[in-house]
Amino acid sequence: MADSTKLLANELDNLTPQQIVAALDEFIIGQNAAKKSVAIALRNRWRRMNAGEGIRDEILPNNIILIGPTGVGKTEIARRLAKLARAPFIKVEATKFTEVGYVGRDVESMIRDLTEIGIGMVKQEMRDNVKPRAEEMVEERILDILIPPLPKKRKKSVYGSNPALSSNDAGFNPSTASDEELNERTREKFRQKLKNGELEEREIEIDVKASSGQTMQIFGPQGMEEMGMNLQDMLGNLMPQKTKKRKVKIKDARQHLFQEEAEKLIDHESAVQIALERVQSTGIVFLDEIDKIAGSSSKSGGPDVSRQGVQRDLLPIVEGSTVTTKYGMVKTDHILFVASGAFNVAKPSDLIPELQGRFPIRVEMDSLTEENFYQILTAPKNALTIQYAAMLGSEGITLKFTKDALREIAKIAADVNRDVENIGARRLHTIMSTVLEELLYSVPDDISEGTINIDRAYVSKQLDQIVTNKDLSQFIL
Numbered sequence: 001m002a003d004s005t006k007l008l009a010n011e012l013d014n015l016t017p018q019q020i021v022a023a024l025d026e027f028i029i030g031q032n033a034a035k036k037s038v039a040i041a042l043r044n045r046w047r048r049m050n051a052g053e054g055i056r057d058e059i060l061p062n063n064i065i066l067i068g069p070t071g072v073g074k075t076e077i078a079r080r081l082a083k084l085a086r087a088p089f090i091k092v093e094a095t096k097f098t099e100v101g102y103v104g105r106d107v108e109s110m111i112r113d114l115t116e117i118g119i120g121m122v123k124q125e126m127r128d129n130v131k132p133r134a135e136e137m138v139e140e141r142i143l144d145i146l147i148p149p150l151p152k153k154r155k156k157s158v159y160g161s162n163p164a165l166s167s168n169d170a171g172f173n174p175s176t177a178s179d180e181e182l183n184e185r186t187r188e189k190f191r192q193k194l195k196n197g198e199l200e201e202r203e204i205e206i207d208v209k210a211s212s213g214q215t216m217q218i219f220g221p222q223g224m225e226e227m228g229m230n231l232q233d234m235l236g237n238l239m240p241q242k243t244k245k246r247k248v249k250i251k252d253a254r255q256h257l258f259q260e261e262a263e264k265l266i267d268h269e270s271a272v273q274i275a276l277e278r279v280q281s282t283g284i285v286f287l288d289e290i291d292k293i294a295g296s297s298s299k300s301g302g303p304d305v306s307r308q309g310v311q312r313d314l315l316p317i318v319e320g321s322t323v324t325t326k327y328g329m330v331k332t333d334h335i336l337f338v339a340s341g342a343f344n345v346a347k348p349s350d351l352i353p354e355l356q357g358r359f360p361i362r363v364e365m366d367s368l369t370e371e372n373f374y375q376i377l378t379a380p381k382n383a384l385t386i387q388y389a390a391m392l393g394s395e396g397i398t399l400k401f402t403k404d405a406l407r408e409i410a411k412i413a414a415d416v417n418r419d420v421e422n423i424g425a426r427r428l429h430t431i432m433s434t435v436l437e438e439l440l441y442s443v444p445d446d447i448s449e450g451t452i453n454i455d456r457a458y459v460s461k462q463l464d465q466i467v468t469n470k471d472l473s474q475f476i477l
Helices: 002-011 018-025 032-049 074-085 109-131 131-146 181-195 224-238 250-265 269-284 308-319 353-358 370-378 382-392 402-419 426-442 458-466 472-477
Strands: 064-067 089-093 203-209 245-249 282-290 322-325 326-331 336-341 361-364 398-402 452-453
Touching: 002 382, 018 032, 018 074, 018 308, 018 322, 032 269, 032 336, 064 326, 074 089, 074 282, 074 336, 074 370, 109 250, 109 322, 131 203, 131 250, 245 250, 269 326, 282 458, 308 353, 322 382, 322 402, 326 398, 336 382, 361 472, 370 402, 382 398, 382 426, 398 402, 402 426, 402 458, 426 452, 426 458
Parallel strands: 064 336, 064 361, 089 282, 282 336, 398 452
Antiparallel strands: 203 245, 322 326
């Protein structure tokens, strides 16, 4: 356990708070207070893992509540943070859960889902590590299909390891060679063709697992979902795995066979243990729409399944408890919980006091200004302008935006958000799609090549009627 903790700490070595903020700045505009808070929270994990063993387990994460309107970057901050730290991450809607005893998902299911994600991440890393060996095994399987080995016990090929023996027939007499030697030489020639990519379009017949297409899900009291998962696993082990023959091209067969061979090389038990430790030490749960479960008790006096009941069930998970999964017990003490909500109706103080105490860091997100919109269109690596340019670039069209055009789009986005409904940066998606709709429709039928410059006049022409007609803008923008 100590070794795995040290390994996790090493992965976070180069992530200082200022470096984390700088990395987030590449994708998220503004919201400096939120970036600073999550950067400190992430660095605190490294500090905990490098603290003395006597105090390490006593240091608990400072969970965060991000407060702000939709579309200002709450989810994106948490997602980019998890990707930066290579940590298991899950985003869940607080409104999807119900109180224990009612039909629906219980809050513990989010930890089970996070565990599945963590195991998937570790197994993918292991597949990447065994890739060279798995590719060699795939090559052998394809060769066995193309040139089946003789029934006699095969030895390791001497031609693959000795270039002198695999050279073109120096001193080789086919009439006196044995069947084994002829077979081996033929395999070597085909192996070279495979490596050179000469046989990628040839079809071969392989066995693939037949999908039953049947799934089973059990809803009910707490723990029933987990029982459903284990029941499926148990039945799957009892029933033989069916396979069917398929003819595929070698280039497609490689992908399928690689998955099979990589699975054989992976230590699944070790993957589960590493993933459980990673989930418990570096897992991040993003609880969206937490303001929707805030509020007073039901007016009718009965139980409130979707509000305080869910808060009460959520409390032990956030405080630190042990959740049963089909892979073993998962402790939630050191999982980082980042909650978010607009809180335009309810307030953070409407949450039950115990739950409020488990989210000591509260950050108010800023509404986006016209300048923010302009920066969002120009600064991030994944800016909308870059995305549309890449899409049209695939059609042979070079798309460029003038500075005045982007200023106009930013101004319209800010105006519509102010006058109609504030949906944050998502407003840019609707405006950009409206501006470019005619162009996207014309390519490639009417416009097949060349450079297209989007200027302010073009933006005004496309949006003038919609912006001036407020009733229409409510539906389109």
